Amino acid sequence: MSEARSVPFRGGGFVLRPRRGLSLAALAALLAAWQAATGSGWANPLFLPAPTTVAATLWELAASGALTEHLLASARRVALGWTLGTAAGLAVGLAMGIFSAARAAGLPLVSAIFPIPKIAVLPLFILWFGIGEPSKVATIAAGVFFPTVIAAFSGVDAVPRTLVRMGQSFGMPAWAIVAKIVVPGALPTVLAGFRISVAIAIILVVAAEMIGADAGLGAFVLTAGNLMRTDQLLAGVVVLSALGLAAAGLVSAAERLLLRWR
Amino acid sequence: MELLVEGVGHAFGALPVLEGVDLEVRAGEILSLIGPSGCGKSTLLAIMGGLLRPTRGRVAARGTPPAGCLNPFTYVFQDFALLPWRTVAGNVALALEHHPLSRAERRERVAAALSTIGLAEFARTYPGRLSGGMRQRVGIARALVVRPAVLLLDEPLSALDAQTRELLIEEFLALWQRDRTTAVHITHNLGEALRLADRIVVLSRRPGRIKATVAVDVPREGRTRPEAAGRIAALHAVLWDLLREEARAAARELAA
Ligand SMILES: Nc1ncnc2c1ncn2[C@@H]1O[C@H](COP(=O)(O)OP(=O)(O)O)[C@@H](O)[C@H]1O
Ligand SMILES: [Mg+2]
Numbered sequence: 001m002s003e004a005r006s007v008p009f010r011g012g013g014f015v016l017r018p019r020r021g022l023s024l025a026a027l028a029a030l031l032a033a034w035q036a037a038t039g040s041g042w043a044n045p046l047f048l049p050a051p052t053t054v055a056a057t058l059w060e061l062a063a064s065g066a067l068t069e070h071l072l073a074s075a076r077r078v079a080l081g082w083t084l085g086t087a088a089g090l091a092v093g094l095a096m097g098i099f100s101a102a103r104a105a106g107l108p109l110v111s112a113i114f115p116i117p118k119i120a121v122l123p124l125f126i127l128w129f130g131i132g133e134p135s136k137v138a139t140i141a142a143g144v145f146f147p148t149v150i151a152a153f154s155g156v157d158a159v160p161r162t163l164v165r166m167g168q169s170f171g172m173p174a175w176a177i178v179a180k181i182v183v184p185g186a187l188p189t190v191l192a193g194f195r196i197s198v199a200i201a202i203i204l205v206v207a208a209e210m211i212g213a214d215a216g217l218g219a220f221v222l223t224a225g226n227l228m229r230t231d232q233l234l235a236g237v238v239v240l241s242a243l244g245l246a247a248a249g250l251v252s253a254a255e256r257l258l259l260r261w262r
Numbered sequence: 263m264e265l266l267v268e269g270v271g272h273a274f275g276a277l278p279v280l281e282g283v284d285l286e287v288r289a290g291e292i293l294s295l296i297g298p299s300g301c302g303k304s305t306l307l308a309i310m311g312g313l314l315r316p317t318r319g320r321v322a323a324r325g326t327p328p329a330g331c332l333n334p335f336t337y338v339f340q341d342f343a344l345l346p347w348r349t350v351a352g353n354v355a356l357a358l359e360h361h362p363l364s365r366a367e368r369r370e371r372v373a374a375a376l377s378t379i380g381l382a383e384f385a386r387t388y389p390g391r392l393s394g395g396m397r398q399r400v401g402i403a404r405a406l407v408v409r410p411a412v413l414l415l416d417e418p419l420s421a422l423d424a425q426t427r428e429l430l431i432e433e434f435l436a437l438w439q440r441d442r443t444t445a446v447h448i449t450h451n452l453g454e455a456l457r458l459a460d461r462i463v464v465l466s467r468r469p470g471r472i473k474a475t476v477a478v479d480v481p482r483e484g485r486t487r488p489e490a491a492g493r494i495a496a497l498h499a500v501l502w503d504l505l506r507e508e509a510r511a512a513a514r515e516l517a518a
Contacts, residue, residue: 160341160343162339162341162343163343163345165313165343166337166339166343167356168313169311169313169333169335169336169337170333170336170356170357170404170408171332171333171360172356172360173360176359176360180345180356180359181345184345184347185345185347187347259347261346261347261348261388261390262346262390
């Protein structure tokens with residue numbers, strides 16, 4: 001018998017581990033490169049202002065209260081449009097998940113209308129509702145409605161059939177099966193849909209405000225661009241990013257609260 | 263209560279699944295149904311409990327349900343069928359909530375069902391944090407809390423490992439001795455059937471028909487004793503002889 005040798009190791013790897021430090025370093029590296037590019041004259045500060053300039057502008061705008069006003073105008077539109085679109089989308093989507101007739105009638109309509117960029121119908125909404133708030137809110141609501149419908153009925157589809165049969169086997173009335181089994185079972189999918197619909201709402205509020213508004217972050221960014229104030233433009237973009245992060249944070253908080261059992 | 267299955271046949275569309283099943287489940291017995299996979303066992307159980315309308319024949323019940331019975335025909339499921347967003351106590355309470363009981367009575371019934379199966383300390387735990395065996399104990403507690411007249415168990419132990427299965431058989435039998443609820447039990451495990459059943463019904467491959475009924479003529483308490491080993495082994499051999507060809511043929515058929 002020859003000498004025993006250890007079996008060569010071939011496992012390991014292919015596992016994602018959190019590396020918080022690296023995440024921060026990547027962000028810092030991007031900012032540093034940006035700062036260096038503008039400082040060295042490699043990038044024209046008129047077209048790409050330095051991050052420090054953007055930060056200073058942001059501070060000024062925040063201090064003057066101008067930014068708050070625009071932010072509030074946009075946030076109000078997002079909140080209203082998203083709430084309306086979500087309420088209607090959940091009602092229609094749950095109905096499509098539960099009733100065969102609603103599914104049969106609704107699915108072709110949803111499939112046909114969902115891919116239309118909702119900003120394309122803003123002019124129509126302006127004709128219907130006027131140039132003011134309602135047309136913008138309606139655009140956001142329409143953009144939010146369709147993905148919510150899809151998330152809601154997909155969520156109902158994802159509820160295991162055996163749970164519904166279990167409810168029937170205990171003699172639960174239909175309303176109780178819907179309220180206690182189908183709706184809570186669909187909730188994780190619905191909340192995942194909120195992540196998408198919130199992002200859509202922010203995209204649409206900016207687009208709508210660029211087409212016709214005096215207040216709002218979209219209008220502010222557009223005006224800044226027209227005036228070649230790229231520092232203000234980028235300050236607006238930073239605020240939009242913060243708005244998106246805050247909205248996503250709210251969805252995460254809702255998930256933590258409602259899906260505690262996970 | 264006893265259950266009479268009279269000339270039951272069933273087809274899913276063009277696929278015949280059950281044919282001419284006549285069966286009597288006697289009051290207070292445990293009847294095990296065995297048969298090759300896909301032969302229609304679950305379909306028959308769903309028909310027995312009124313979850314599926316058979317294309318032929320009918321199921322009738324005779325006798326009076328026990329006092330306080332809220333749901334005469336009550337299932338225990340192979341995959342437990344627990345709501346992951348409800349605690350153990352919440353899952354058991356689900357079976358009561360649509361019945362007009364006082365809060366106190368509901369709470370009392372849930373607590374009693376949980377403690378009889380050793381779940382009292384897990385009342386506020388979510389099913390996701392429990393082992394398979396504990397989950398099925400919740401499934402059994404939920405079935406007992408409605409004081410059923412007939413228990414319908416569809417492979418209740420098939421998702422569990424052998425040791426957990428053994429423990430649950432013992433616990434289930436200890437509970438069952440108190441009320442002697444009529445029970446129909448599906449399994450593909452001959453040993454499990456020989457531990458639980460008064461009689462074992464062997465189904466043929468799809469479309470399922472009754473091939474034989476075998477009485478387990480050993481007192482339930484004595485079945486694990488060495489003296490009974492010979493008789494149990496003989497019954498096992500008889501059952502396997504009945505099943506072998508059916509299972510072999512069923513395995514060679516393409517899935518529907
Ligand atoms: N809802 C259904 N629709 C169509 N076919 C089904 C349905 N349920 C079961 N089947 C088919 O009927 C046959 C018997 O199923 P089942 O009763 O679940 O078998 P078992 O429980 O004995 O394994 C299988 O071939 C299965 O594919
Ligand atoms: Mg089955």
